[in-house]
Amino acid sequence: MTPAAGREAVNAGVLVCAGGLEDSRRASWLPTGRSPTARARMPSADSRSWTCPHARRRWNGRPRSPSPAAACGRPPGRGRSALDLAAFFLLQPGYCGRILGVVDGLDRGPEIDRPVEAAAVSEDTSRDSETNVVVEKRTRREAHADLRQAAESGWDRSFKFDPPREELALFRPEKAGLNSVSIGEAVRYIEQNRDSRPWLQTVERSCPETRWIFAAADLSGAHWPVRHEGWVSEERSMRRVAYLEDPAQLDPDKRQAGIDGLLPRDRHHVCADRSTRITNPDACATALVRGIRHPAIQAALAMPFDRKYRQRPVWLPIADLLGKDGHKVCTGWQLHPEGASISEAMENRRAWRTALAEGRPSNAPEPRALPVPTFEGGTIAFIISQNRQRTGYKIASLVPQPPD
16 A cells, blocks of 8 residues: 555545455445445344444444455455455554554654655755654745745746856956955855845855855845845745835834834835845846846946936846746736726825824725736846945846836
8 A cells, every 4th residue: 555545545534455446346435334326225123234323334233253364364355345355454464554654654664655745845845853754844824925926927936047157157246346255255154144144045055156146245235135036935025015024124023014124213114016036046146147247237337426326227138147938037926906006006005004003994905916927028127226335336136027
């Protein structure tokens, strides 16, 4: 019996045996004591067969002793009853142990079949050391947001992006207006700050060049690793656009109150009608490295610094930066239009958030968000702002945009 069959048998309350069931149709009856085709009939007064009013299944008297074939270890032949089949299998050495091992996962002998779920390990699951079964690490809301994104936009969480490591190795932080840092310094920076800056944990399984690029960006105050990268879950991306909860805010109470995680003096977070991200850190690093070679971005970074001047974003096609399948690593959520108007939906969101902050009921409807249908044919906006030293410009963010 396979582990999957064992689990189905235990869950259904029916023991399914493997041999000779074609000739014993009673073994497939429902646990009501009657076959699907049997006519209604009442037992006679002296009959030993009757239907229990509580269990609602047929009882045929005390169980019979196992047949000689089952007691001798020979499989029952044709025409044997389901009781003979069950007795034969239950008398086999280790049979009950295998069934219980499949159900509770506690029997770890080498001869025991493992649960099927034990092979389904992903980035959102882990193998429990005691029971050796897979444990889901996501919350229900996180899993629901992932499922909804996959169902409505076709997002494939298993899609793998192959980074061009030779191109990433040619990266120079100064070309993007970022602080200069070596690969060795980047490794130490991530190890020392992984707990206080949890978005750095997403690159621990990436190539060394990606870790180098992320460390340089984080040291320079770029916020794309915090708000527009794979560390931001689908649920947090959705709540950002719907409820103005900033993923960069690590304090849960402040995040729920709509306090920005990067601005000083507890200012409220601001978000447009859409929140997007690049789900793979290697893809994010690749977009940055290829983007800084574009003449429009180089021209914007080379402009003389002016504190009063605000640079306009530079939009580059996703396909040019990440290849023809690059849109598959981009996801997003957009505000649900109320009254067929995005501006009205944003005004309702502001009123709803204000009422929530003041602790009073809101007359505005609770904001809703929808998955962005597709990023195929879309662009990545390079947001350019002044650097920390206020002496020049840097690439502050990479924001995927769907086609309009």
